[in-house]
Structures are given as structure tokens and as C-alpha cells.
Amino acid sequence: MSIVRELAKQAKAASRKLATLETAAKNDALLNVARQLLADRESILRANEIDLAKGKQAGLSPSLLDRLALTAARIEDMVEGIKQVVELADPVGQVMESWSRPNGLTIAKVRVPMGVVGMVYEARPNVTVDTCALCLKAGSAVLLRGSSNALNSNRALVASIKKGLEGTAIPVAAVQFVDTGDREAVDEMLRLNGLLDLVIPRGGAGLIRRVVETATVPVIETGVGNCHVYVDKEADPAMALDIILNAKCQRYGVCNAAETLLVHREIAPSWLPGALQSLRDRGVEVRGCPAVLKIVPEVKLADERDWATEFLAPILAVKIVADLSEALDHIQTYGTGHSECIVTNNQDTAAEFLQQVDAAAVYHNASTRFTDGFQYGFGAEIGISTQKLHARGPMGLRELTSYKYVVRGTGQVRS
Amino acid sequence: MSIVRELAKQAKAASRKLATLETAAKNDALLNVARQLLADRESILRANEIDLAKGKQAGLSPSLLDRLALTAARIEDMVEGIKQVVELADPVGQVMESWSRPNGLTIAKVRVPMGVVGMVYEARPNVTVDTCALCLKAGSAVLLRGSSNALNSNRALVASIKKGLEGTAIPVAAVQFVDTGDREAVDEMLRLNGLLDLVIPRGGAGLIRRVVETATVPVIETGVGNCHVYVDKEADPAMALDIILNAKCQRYGVCNAAETLLVHREIAPSWLPGALQSLRDRGVEVRGCPAVLKIVPEVKLADERDWATEFLAPILAVKIVADLSEALDHIQTYGTGHSECIVTNNQDTAAEFLQQVDAAAVYHNASTRFTDGFQYGFGAEIGISTQKLHARGPMGLRELTSYKYVVRGTGQVRS
CATH class of the missing domain: 3.40.309.10 (Aldehyde Dehydrogenase; Chain A, domain 2)
Known part of the structure; x- marks a missing residue:
């Protein structure tokens, strides 16, 4: 089995436990991640320096380098972001609607986690932390694939996040990182039907087009705004x-x-x-x-x-x-x-x-x-959808969930 | 420009007018379609006989032939189905939520039509009529691609539906039919990003897999139930x-x-x-x-x-x-x-x-x-989704819609 598929399988298995956690348990785990990121600040910044040096050598534009750069203040912003996500209402388990049928069946439409969310993104390390916080709070595992330009930064961030999850209710395996620069790994990730429930691309028009054209798993197209x-x-x-x-x-x-x-x-x-x-x-x-x-x-x-x-x-x-x-x-x-x-x-x-x-x-x-999740009062944003399927516009925690029908009977059969 | 793309462009243009129609205008048009189908019963049955004869020659199984076969009673059932859709509440324009922000902006989340819905389906001619009724009522145009085994039946049904739309508020171009048996036409249809907002496959596991693997437009996977x-x-x-x-x-x-x-x-x-x-x-x-x-x-x-x-x-x-x-x-x-x-x-x-x-x-x-739209009380069903994105389980009219945010201000800008 390929490495990417193996990571996705581990995420899928972890998502099953994660889906059943109480809100408090998820919040405790996220706060632990926040503490760990602060504790690991120095090693994260050192890893980021390697990426920045490589990026300068490779001739990345100043604006790309700025997006890639981490500072103590930016790490503190990420940590602050996690704490804000902790404060948000948990969408999982909410009964969206419920009704009874003439035959006595009761039907409830209940919010459930998406399962495993894939994120393909460009060289902004903060997306690594944001995605983990939002997806884990919404009860889903994540499979992350950042830019090769941010590989060292993302490795350090993911290592810290996983360390922060140790000993908490959220399985460490709920966060998976595709730790390779090659494109085939992304292409394979985008075709993991049955393991990946959703992929969200975050980045420029080229990245988004490529994900949409390659993926066979469901995609939410984000971001291009003319x-x-x-x-x-x-x-x-x-x-x-x-x-x-x-x-x-x-x-x-x-x-x-x-x-x-x-x-x-x-x-x-x-x-x-x-x-x-x-x-x-x-x-x-x-x-x-x-x-x-x-x-x-x-x-x-x-x-x-x-x-x-x-x-x-x-x-x-x-x-x-x-x-x-x-x-x-x-x-x-x-x-x-x-x-x-x-x-x-x-x-x-x-x-x-x-x-x-x-x-x-x-x-x-x-x-x-x-047009922004915070400006709309969602308290978070994982992207802005420009497609009509599932979510449109700013996507917060709720847009990272699905639902299922819970039907209770007393022996009803269909005639 | 290819024929399929041209059909989709016509559907897209028609969808713009269709999206703004009042419920009564859509219902009148659908009732006209119902009358026309009854009036065209004989020609539809004759066309179906050609498909059945070809199907027998080609060695289709008895169960496939049964699904393909139309009778006067089955046409009446289709017509009855249209009348039931007319009775259903129109989801378009419903305000799902609305709220105000501290800066005075008011935000309303409003249901809107999907736009153009593509349907790829096997040799069940009733899907042609069901799809048109549901999509048109939900304010969306349709691009239909039925099985080549049902080509004559579908041609006759679509001709009758289009005749029924003449002189009504719904543009005739809101119903488009891919009138060819070749597979390339489907493949092209599945990649009409920007023209097709959604494709729903209805049929066996093979058809669904092929659509999911080929499509770059958003898909709702339906139906396989173990x-x-x-x-x-x-x-x-x-x-x-x-x-x-x-x-x-x-x-x-x-x-x-x-x-x-x-x-x-x-x-x-x-x-x-x-x-x-x-x-x-x-x-x-x-x-x-x-x-x-x-x-x-x-x-x-x-x-x-x-x-x-x-x-x-x-x-x-x-x-x-x-x-x-x-x-x-x-x-x-x-x-x-x-x-x-x-x-x-x-x-x-x-x-x-x-x-x-x-x-x-x-x-x-x-x-x-x-697990069925009628049994759940939706009054209709266009398929049963087995994916988590957008709609899960039985899909009725509401699941054929999207939403948009309507934001009203008094000159607010972002600081």
C-alpha cells in the first residue's frame, strides 16, 4: 500500500473515535495543542528559517516569502486562533430537524462530522494549524498536504500538534501529514475515494484548478474572486x-x-x-x-x-x-x-x-x-466556497459537517 | 464548439430566467407539460416500442426490458408524479436564516436554484420526466443523458416536455437532451465546469463509478447500498x-x-x-x-x-x-x-x-x-445520496437547491 493511502487509512480509523467525542474532550485536546505549540515555538521558528532560506535561494517573491514567514507573534496568533475555535459552539450532534411519520417512525436529521477532510494548500504554515483546529473541533480527521516550500515549517507544526494530542481524547492519528514534495502524492490523495470524504484546496487559481481537475473525491472549490x-x-x-x-x-x-x-x-x-x-x-x-x-x-x-x-x-x-x-x-x-x-x-x-x-x-x-467567516459572525473560516454544492461563501465549523438521518421505530416495516 | 457544450450553454442561459420565476408560473408550466405528455401518449409508446424491439434483439435482460417498457398506465403515473411535484412547496427564495451584525449589516441566507443540473442515467424513461419536474420546480435547468437503449423513448418524452413548455414562463431551452449514444459526449458533459453546477448519476454501481471517476464538475454519488x-x-x-x-x-x-x-x-x-x-x-x-x-x-x-x-x-x-x-x-x-x-x-x-x-x-x-424521499415525507425523490457532501440520504426538492448570502448595508466598509 502506498504511504498516502496508509496515512488516509489511519486518519479514517481515528475519525471514527473522534466522531463520538464530547465537546469538552475535544476542547481540552485543542487547548493542549495550543500549549504545545507555544512550548515548541523555538523549534518551529528554526524549521521555518530553513524554509525561508531555501525560498530565498529559489527566488520566491517577497509576498510569497512573507506568507511563508513565521514569527513569535504569528505563532501566538495561531495559538489565539485555536483558543477562539475552542470557544465556538460544537455543531456535531445538533438536531437540525425532527419529525414523525403517520406510521409512527420518528426521523431526526442530526449533524455529524465529515469524516476525513483533505487540505491541499500553498506555502502558508498557518493553514496547517487553522485546519487542524477547525476540523478536529468539527469532529473530523485531517490529511494535510502543504506546499513543498513550507515542508520544514509544516513538519515542525504537525509534530508539535501531534505531541499536543498525546494523552488527550483525540487520537494522534487524527492528524496526518503528507510529508513529501512530489506531485504524485497529491494526485493519489485526490483519488482516495472511500477514505477521504472531502478535499478543500486553498491557494491560487492554478492550484484550485488542478485539484478540481484531478480529484475524484468530493471537492469544495474555494477562493477565486473576480x-x-x-x-x-x-x-x-x-x-x-x-x-x-x-x-x-x-x-x-x-x-x-x-x-x-x-x-x-x-x-x-x-x-x-x-x-x-x-x-x-x-x-x-x-x-x-x-x-x-x-x-x-x-x-x-x-x-x-x-x-x-x-x-x-x-x-x-x-x-x-x-x-x-x-x-x-x-x-x-x-x-x-x-x-x-x-x-x-x-x-x-x-x-x-x-x-x-x-x-x-x-x-x-x-x-x-x-465576505469572510469572521465578518459574518461564524467565528472561524476554513475558506470561501465559490461552488453551489454543499457550502457557498464563507465556511465555518458548520460547513465542515454532514448529517445523517436517525430513524427510530417500534418494528415498522414497509408495505 | 461541441454540441454538448452548446446544449449546456443554452441550459445555462435559460437557467438565469428560470431562477427568477414565481412558483405559480413554474407550476402552470409543469401542468402544461403534464397535459402534453398525455396528449402525446401514442407517439411516446410507439417510440418506446422501437427501443424495446432493439433491446430484445440486443439481448437485454427481462428486468432491464421491464424498466425500459412504457405503457399507458406508466405514462399516467409519470403525469401523476408531475402533479404531485406541482403541489410541493417551492424551496426557492426561502430565507433559511437571517441576522444582523454589530456594524448594522443584515445578512440573509436565501435558498437559490442550483443552476444547471446534469443527469446521467440508465434505461428508465421515467427518470427523464421525474428529473425535469423536480429540477424545473426547484428552478434549475437540466441537461439529460439517458441510456442509448432508451434513446427513442427519451427523444419522444423530451420532445413532448419541450412542446409542453412552449408558451409558458419556463424557457423551452431549460430542458436539454444529449441526443447521441456515444460515450465521449458523456465524458465531455462531466467536465463542463462553469456550465454544469451538479451532475447526478442514477443507475448501477458501474455507471456511478464511471461518473465519479470522470467528472470534474461536482457530483452527488447515489444509490449503491450494501x-x-x-x-x-x-x-x-x-x-x-x-x-x-x-x-x-x-x-x-x-x-x-x-x-x-x-x-x-x-x-x-x-x-x-x-x-x-x-x-x-x-x-x-x-x-x-x-x-x-x-x-x-x-x-x-x-x-x-x-x-x-x-x-x-x-x-x-x-x-x-x-x-x-x-x-x-x-x-x-x-x-x-x-x-x-x-x-x-x-x-x-x-x-x-x-x-x-x-x-x-x-x-x-x-x-x-x-430510506426513500416519499417515506420520509419529502413528497419527491431524485435519488439517494451516499456521500457526505451537500446532501445525504433521500434527496427531494430542497436538496436540489443551493443558497446565497444577501447582505444589505447603508454604506458599510471594512476597516
């Missing part, structure tokens, strides 16, 4: 400016940032010059359609690719549209179903936008940046 | 007999029928001889473990494969177990996560079984045959 802000003709101009500045500039490298601004042609002449100036003052490169250039000639001309691109950078595509219908068509054509916003004071226009746009989150007069 | 009845030492003997006879014999070819009987060793000597006699009186072939043969020597010896087989036939594997733990291990090893039953008068034993067994439906003192 998000739009549509400024209607009846928008409050100041509010529209606040929202596009926030949606574009508050953070550039995130999936819920705006990438295209759509502006109704009736408000464009008065609103657009000032808005684009504010964006450019903040260092944002604007790429506009021909109609935009007629109003603000110094803007660069956008090409077809710009409408389809998740820039994750200080670049914004801007298009003037004739009406709501054209805005909806544009979003339908280029959007990725993540977060879409309309700014308008017209409630009917807003209602139509909110109904017609097919996305995980639709906003009326608020920034797309709110 | 179901167990566990008769505990504290079972009521008469109830246990009723339940196994019903679970095994009420219908053989269905996924929720029992395939293996597990019996506690303390009740086996007294209960098993009579139980096996009753089963054999009904024509069931029993395949037992060595311990069973010691009690009932005329039984055939089971081999390893028998524990793993979904017989869908009058065959039952029987194993004597030392205790609940051995029963749970056996189910964990061989079960397919469909429906599992314990018969016992001990509430603690029952509670442990219900919690520990990882299956879509777990039963205490009731037949596994109840």
Missing part, C-alpha cells in the same frame, strides 16, 4: 466612492477584493473623474473601456482579458454600462460567483440585482470585503 | 424476523434492501434457524459464515466477496458476531454508507449503534426500506 462593484445611476456618490475604495484598496491580495468597477452611464460623467482620481491617488492602475477613456482620457485602455482577470493587485478594470441589464450580463459573463455589489438608493434596482446575480454573496450598499 | 440488519442479543425475535423479511424480500432490486444479516451469537442458536427457514421459504439463498453453518448446516458458505456485494437479488449474506463492536466493525468495513439497522430492546445499545454507524440513514427497530 468581484464587481456596480455603481447605479441612483447611487449616493460619496457612498459609492467609499465602497469602491474599500473593496479595491483595503487589501489587494484577497479573493473578496473588487477587480472590476461597473458604472451606469448616467452617473459616469459626474462621478467617474473624481473616483478614478482617488483610486489613482492610492496607486491603483485603472484600465477602462473606450467610454471611460472619453471621460478620463489618461486611463489605459482595457482589453478583453482584463474583464476576466482576478488581479489581486492595485489594478482595477472599469466599464461604463448602459443599464442594470448590461451590468448583470457583464457579471454573468466574467464573474466567478464570489462577491458582487450594487450601490444604489433605488430599492427596486437593488432587489433585482440581489436576486439576479448568481454569486455566493451579493451586497447592497456595502463593500465586497465583508 | 445495507445491514443487525439483530442484537436483546432483540425482540418476532420483530427481528419481520424486519429482516421486509428489508430483504419486499423488493430485491433496490438500494435500500438488506444484503447482509448480522446476528449476535447469544441470540443466534434460538433465532437463526427459524429466521433462515422463513427467508428460504421466500426463495432467498442464504450464504453464511462458518458459525452460521454450525447452526444451520444446509446453508451455503459465504466467501469474502459476499460481505462486499450489493446483491440486488434474493441472496442474503449472514454472519454471527460476538458483540456490537464486531457488528460495527463489519459495517464500517463493508457498508456503503446507505442504510443500516439495529434490532434491539436495549436503548443504550441502540444509541451506540445509531451514533457510531456512519451512514446516510440509521434505523432502530425499523426496516432499511424506509
Whole structure:
């Protein structure tokens, strides 16, 4: 048997015990993990230094190196994150609904753990800790596959997590780590039907596409966000400016940032010059359609690719549209179903936008940046789903669970 | 562009309009389809005769031919099914939850249609009509791919359904049919990411496996049921007999029928001889473990494969177990996560079984045959999911929907 399959089998076996644990037992174990991570701070940082040195040699970009880097403060943040997860309500065992049938059967729909959750992610070591905390609290074992760029950091983190689980109610085998850099291991992991109940990819568009195309186990597609802000003709101009500045500039490298601004042609002449100036003052490169250039000639001309691109950078595509219908068509054509916003004071226009746009989150007069598990009050987030199956939008603990039907009878048979 | 992709694009475009329809408009359209199917009865039956003749020539089994065959009565049943779907509550637009955030944002989690649902199925023409009724009512367009053995029947049914949609609010293009027998068309359909939101396979284990292994679009795995009845030492003997006879014999070819009987060793000597006699009186072939043969020597010896087989036939594997733990291990090893039953008068034993067994439906003192959308009171069923993602167990209208977050603000931005 291959190593990856063997790890998954161990996780599956552990998941069976983990699924039956009381909340307090899981919380105690997680707090022990938190203590252990603090105790192992030095060795984790040393392991991370090896990854950073290798990454610099390999020519990783400064932003990748920043994501990869651990510090004492970042370890403390991870530990804080675990403590927050401990505080969250346990979804496992919740009765979602229950009813009786005329034949006397009682049926309860009960939340149960997913089983074994696979996580394939890029070089952000904090994902290792976050994933363990969320999955274990939700009663599932994990099979982790991080980037080879973070191999030493992840090894150290996983060793510490496993040490923290020793002597607790959560089996140490509930955390499994694919400790190899080769791609075949991931491909095999993605085809472990019957052992892996779910795989979540976290990373860039390339990683996600590869997981979706390779996997035969169920996948939740996360993260790619080509998000739009549509400024209607009846928008409050100041509010529209606040929202596009926030949606574009508050953070550039995130999936819920705006990438295209759509502006109704009736408000464009008065609103657009000032808005684009504010964006450019903040260092944002604007790429506009021909109609935009007629109003603000110094803007660069956008090409077809710009409408389809998740820039994750200080670049914004801007298009003037004739009406709501054209805005909806544009979003339908280029959007990725993540977060879409309309700014308008017209409630009917807003209602139509909110109904017609097919996305995980639709906003009326608020920034797309709110699509986030913490901002929604879930207290956690394992990713943002852009697919419609199972979970859509920010995924917290509850979205990491499944359910089963518990049916109680007194000897009923089907006639 | 390939034909299949073109069909899916048409379905996707139609799904956008369909998603916004009021319940009454959808119901009117469905009733029109029902009327049209009745009006087209003769041409549908003639088309079906061609399939039946070809099927006989090709040597299809009598049971396959029976599934393929349409009669006036079966068409009336389909029409009746559509009328029942019309009566069901529309899940689309239901607010599942809503809450406010400290910053004044209001968030509503609203049910929305799935979009475009693909159905890949074997030679049962009624699936064509059922799928259309359920998906359209749930606001989704469909892309149908039936068996080549039912090609003429499905063509006639789809033509009638589309004619029924003419002049109604539901776009005719919301129903698309892959009108070809070649396998490449299915493979392509299963990889239409961005156009197809979900594919459901309905058919035997081979079809389902092929869909799961080929698809890159989200799949809901349905149907394979290697179901167990566990008769505990504290079972009521008469109830246990009723339940196994019903679970095994009420219908053989269905996924929720029992395939293996597990019996506690303390009740086996007294209960098993009579139980096996009753089963054999009904024509069931029993395949037992060595311990069973010691009690009932005329039984055939089971081999390893028998524990793993979904017989869908009058065959039952029987194993004597030392205790609940051995029963749970056996189910964990061989079960397919469909429906599992314990018969016992001990509430603690029952509670442990219900919690520990990882299956879509777990039963205490009731037949596994109840795993069914109608029996659960859903009023419909598009399949029984055996995966944990999205929907588990019987899937009705609600399980054909997704959700989105509708967020309303007054200019909020993220700080």
C-alpha cells in the first residue's frame, strides 16, 4: 500500500473515535495543542528559517516569502486562533430537524462530522494549524498536504500538534501529514475515494484548478474572486466612492477584493473623474473601456482579458454600462460567483440585482470585503466556497459537517 | 464548439430566467407539460416500442426490458408524479436564516436554484420526466443523458416536455437532451465546469463509478447500498424476523434492501434457524459464515466477496458476531454508507449503534426500506445520496437547491 493511502487509512480509523467525542474532550485536546505549540515555538521558528532560506535561494517573491514567514507573534496568533475555535459552539450532534411519520417512525436529521477532510494548500504554515483546529473541533480527521516550500515549517507544526494530542481524547492519528514534495502524492490523495470524504484546496487559481481537475473525491472549490462593484445611476456618490475604495484598496491580495468597477452611464460623467482620481491617488492602475477613456482620457485602455482577470493587485478594470441589464450580463459573463455589489438608493434596482446575480454573496450598499467567516459572525473560516454544492461563501465549523438521518421505530416495516 | 457544450450553454442561459420565476408560473408550466405528455401518449409508446424491439434483439435482460417498457398506465403515473411535484412547496427564495451584525449589516441566507443540473442515467424513461419536474420546480435547468437503449423513448418524452413548455414562463431551452449514444459526449458533459453546477448519476454501481471517476464538475454519488440488519442479543425475535423479511424480500432490486444479516451469537442458536427457514421459504439463498453453518448446516458458505456485494437479488449474506463492536466493525468495513439497522430492546445499545454507524440513514427497530424521499415525507425523490457532501440520504426538492448570502448595508466598509 502506498504511504498516502496508509496515512488516509489511519486518519479514517481515528475519525471514527473522534466522531463520538464530547465537546469538552475535544476542547481540552485543542487547548493542549495550543500549549504545545507555544512550548515548541523555538523549534518551529528554526524549521521555518530553513524554509525561508531555501525560498530565498529559489527566488520566491517577497509576498510569497512573507506568507511563508513565521514569527513569535504569528505563532501566538495561531495559538489565539485555536483558543477562539475552542470557544465556538460544537455543531456535531445538533438536531437540525425532527419529525414523525403517520406510521409512527420518528426521523431526526442530526449533524455529524465529515469524516476525513483533505487540505491541499500553498506555502502558508498557518493553514496547517487553522485546519487542524477547525476540523478536529468539527469532529473530523485531517490529511494535510502543504506546499513543498513550507515542508520544514509544516513538519515542525504537525509534530508539535501531534505531541499536543498525546494523552488527550483525540487520537494522534487524527492528524496526518503528507510529508513529501512530489506531485504524485497529491494526485493519489485526490483519488482516495472511500477514505477521504472531502478535499478543500486553498491557494491560487492554478492550484484550485488542478485539484478540481484531478480529484475524484468530493471537492469544495474555494477562493477565486473576480468581484464587481456596480455603481447605479441612483447611487449616493460619496457612498459609492467609499465602497469602491474599500473593496479595491483595503487589501489587494484577497479573493473578496473588487477587480472590476461597473458604472451606469448616467452617473459616469459626474462621478467617474473624481473616483478614478482617488483610486489613482492610492496607486491603483485603472484600465477602462473606450467610454471611460472619453471621460478620463489618461486611463489605459482595457482589453478583453482584463474583464476576466482576478488581479489581486492595485489594478482595477472599469466599464461604463448602459443599464442594470448590461451590468448583470457583464457579471454573468466574467464573474466567478464570489462577491458582487450594487450601490444604489433605488430599492427596486437593488432587489433585482440581489436576486439576479448568481454569486455566493451579493451586497447592497456595502463593500465586497465583508465576505469572510469572521465578518459574518461564524467565528472561524476554513475558506470561501465559490461552488453551489454543499457550502457557498464563507465556511465555518458548520460547513465542515454532514448529517445523517436517525430513524427510530417500534418494528415498522414497509408495505 | 461541441454540441454538448452548446446544449449546456443554452441550459445555462435559460437557467438565469428560470431562477427568477414565481412558483405559480413554474407550476402552470409543469401542468402544461403534464397535459402534453398525455396528449402525446401514442407517439411516446410507439417510440418506446422501437427501443424495446432493439433491446430484445440486443439481448437485454427481462428486468432491464421491464424498466425500459412504457405503457399507458406508466405514462399516467409519470403525469401523476408531475402533479404531485406541482403541489410541493417551492424551496426557492426561502430565507433559511437571517441576522444582523454589530456594524448594522443584515445578512440573509436565501435558498437559490442550483443552476444547471446534469443527469446521467440508465434505461428508465421515467427518470427523464421525474428529473425535469423536480429540477424545473426547484428552478434549475437540466441537461439529460439517458441510456442509448432508451434513446427513442427519451427523444419522444423530451420532445413532448419541450412542446409542453412552449408558451409558458419556463424557457423551452431549460430542458436539454444529449441526443447521441456515444460515450465521449458523456465524458465531455462531466467536465463542463462553469456550465454544469451538479451532475447526478442514477443507475448501477458501474455507471456511478464511471461518473465519479470522470467528472470534474461536482457530483452527488447515489444509490449503491450494501445495507445491514443487525439483530442484537436483546432483540425482540418476532420483530427481528419481520424486519429482516421486509428489508430483504419486499423488493430485491433496490438500494435500500438488506444484503447482509448480522446476528449476535447469544441470540443466534434460538433465532437463526427459524429466521433462515422463513427467508428460504421466500426463495432467498442464504450464504453464511462458518458459525452460521454450525447452526444451520444446509446453508451455503459465504466467501469474502459476499460481505462486499450489493446483491440486488434474493441472496442474503449472514454472519454471527460476538458483540456490537464486531457488528460495527463489519459495517464500517463493508457498508456503503446507505442504510443500516439495529434490532434491539436495549436503548443504550441502540444509541451506540445509531451514533457510531456512519451512514446516510440509521434505523432502530425499523426496516432499511424506509430510506426513500416519499417515506420520509419529502413528497419527491431524485435519488439517494451516499456521500457526505451537500446532501445525504433521500434527496427531494430542497436538496436540489443551493443558497446565497444577501447582505444589505447603508454604506458599510471594512476597516
